[in-house]
Amino acid sequence: MRIYNLIAVGAALAIVLSGCSTAPVDKTELQDLYDEAASMNIAYSSSESIEELEDAAGDASDLLDDEDATQDEVTEASQRLEDAIERAESDTSVDEFTVVDATMGQDDGYGYAEMSITVKNNTDDDKELTGVDVAELDADGNIINSYMSYNKNYQPTVLEPGQTMDINLTCATSDGIAGVRCTKYEYSYYGSPIIGELSEPFIKMF
Known part of the structure; x- marks a missing residue:
């Protein structure tokens, strides 16, 4: 009876431990987008789109340095930065x-x-x-x-x-x-x- 109890306790503990373990956060896409934003030519972009891009890139930089960042936070920041890049590329002023x-x-x-x-x-x-x-x-x-x-x-x-x-x-x-x-x-x-x-x-x- 004691053996079965030990087995049951061990199984329950394994389930708890497996639930606590988390997969490593993948920041690859966020890093790629951040590098793209840093190398963009924004000379012709509107002031509004530049401000949006700088804010999104700043948040991305903070998350890239944050060891406690969650995957949801990284995914959300990636989407925001991608949207900001697209706007900066399309919302331009081309006055000579x-x-x-x-x-x-x-x-x-x-x-x-x-x-x-x-x-x-x-x-x-x-x-x-x-x-x-x-x-x-x-x-x-x-x-x-x-x-x-x-x-x-x-x-x-x-x-x-x-x-x-x-x-x-x-x-x-x-x-x-x-x-x-x-x-x-x-x-x-x-x-x-x-x-x-x-x-x-x-x-x-x-």
Whole structure:
């Protein structure tokens, strides 16, 4: 009778121990996705998709370092990171040029100030920038003047990939310019002017 009891206890203990044992967590897919995200070119991705990708990659990195991470957590993080990668690849802004900054100088003592607009070449090729459109804004955001601003002597300036250039404008301080908005750019393609529209208007209040 005692022998049978020992056998029964041993069998029950084996069942309990087998239930407590867990298979090793497989992080292979998560690591592959993390490596893919780290090597992506996100220069043309939207700011929203970049933020989503960075958040998903950050969570993935934490789980890769976490020895106590569960398989469910890893699987969920893999799916989230995969979705973020797909969005960053598809949700892109392919503007040839973007306006990245604008500044307004002080009155020169003669009633004028210099406004500078910084434009960037986003492509992988040399591009001949001609100018950008400018809408001068008052303090309430209303348009005072609008025009296409051109480079010096109206000659296109070649910008290399990633290179920026400042377009400098002389403005009358009496106009009360408090900000600027740009929505278009112009460049030369084999001598012909091409006008492109920014996917997101650039607006800056001084």
